[in-house]
Amino acid sequence: MGHQRRILIVAYDDVQILDIACPSGALDIANRYGADPPYAVELGTVGRRAARSSAGIVLGAAQGLEAVTGRLDTLIVVGGVGSENAAADEQLLAQVRRLASCSRRVASVCTGTFLLAAAGLLDHRRVTTHWRYGERLAARHPAVAVDVGPLYIRDGHIYTSAGVTSALDLTLSLIEDDHGPTLTRTVARELVAPVHRSADQAQISMFLAAPPPEDRLVRDLSGYISGHLAEDLTPRALAARAGVSARHLTRLFNAHLGTTPARAVRAARTEAAAVLVRSSGLPLAAIARRCGFRSAQTLRQAFLDHYGVGGDTMRRMPDMGRTLVPVREKTAPHDT
Structure with a gap:
């Protein structure tokens, strides 16, 4: 057995417990299935104080951040509702800066990105965070290139990830970087997790609002659509994936979603693009490509048909979730 890979997770009060559990749990399973060198995971806080999670569970810290010396393999800064206060804690930020300087790689989960940014570690880097907080992060740290589209982003030795369970994908x-795909697949199977969602899969695919359809085939295809917006989602391609005829697929979608496959795809792409317009500074053309539209113009038309407003108006709205309500499209879906 070789040396251990030291992993230090930085916590604070009102931390999101899943941000800690996802990486620590996955690394523990990797150890049990033969990670060599194994991971040595520790939780650290300022002053070695216990950290109260937002769920009310109190986490004991194995390390005081000030006492950590030597090289670290990975520094992970997690998020949670307490990240606002943590990002204003100069004592904590000083330790994050110091520990980052002696780490092979640095990662954040969810709003942990705010701490890395406040510590000055993200200037002129492309990063992500939870979709809901991307606009705030960009406004607070204009030197940071915020992109809330992907599940996680690597920029040099800095890794940032989106909300909560995307910590598992990161x-x-x-693990794959360290030990290769075989161990990674084993860990993912043990976690009953996808093997594994790629970095550029849209985090927005996880919260498009329609309730899941009762029919399993339609439900599975709906999930596939929302997770692969930029791919070929024509009715023929979807029917082939499901192993049914295009005509039968249309009957199923009409019966369980009240719409055609083409309209369902266009709605998913439009709603995903709307989230990106509001929560990122990406140009409309880039959002169009990421969400499967042929051009910015076709996306503009989709916004008008679906919401009754254009992309520029949408970007100025203070809260998309409360302001934008889909309207009934009066025309057949345009070619996306």
Whole structure:
């Protein structure tokens, strides 16, 4: 057995417990299935104080951040509702800066990105965070290139990830970097997790609002659509994936979603693009490509048909979730 890979997770009060559990749990499973060198995971806080999670569970810290010396393999800064206060804690930020300087790689989960940015570690880097907080991060740190589209982003030795469970996707990618795909697949199977969602899969695919259809085939295809917006989602391609005829697929979608496959795809792409317009500074053309539209113009038309407003108006709205309500499209879906 070789040396251990030291992993230090930085916590604070009102931390999101899943941000800690996802990476630590995945690394523990990697150890049990033969990670060599194994991971040595520790939780650290300022002053070695216990950290109260936002769920009310109190986490004991194995390390005071000030006492950590020597090289670290990975520094992970997690998020949570307490990240606002943590990002204003100069004592904590000083330790994050110091520990980052002696780490092979640095990662954040969810709003942990705010701490890395406040510590000055993200200037002129492309990063992500939870979709809901991307606009705030960009406004607070204009030197940081915020992109809330992907599940996680690597920029040099800095890794940032989106909300909560995307920490698992990030950790699986770190395990694959360290030990290869075979161990990563084993860990993912043990976690009953996808093997594994790629970095550029849209985090927005996880919260498009329609309730899941009762029919399993339609439900599975709906999930596939929302997770692969930029791919070929024509009715023929979807029917082939499901192993049914295009005509039968249309009957199923009409019966369970009240719409055609083409309209369902266009709605998913439009709603995903709307989230990106509001929560990122990406140009409309880039959002169009990421969400499967042929051009910015076709996306503009989709916004008008679906919401009754254009992309520029949408970007100025203070809260998309409360302001934008889909309207009934009066025309057949345009070619996306």
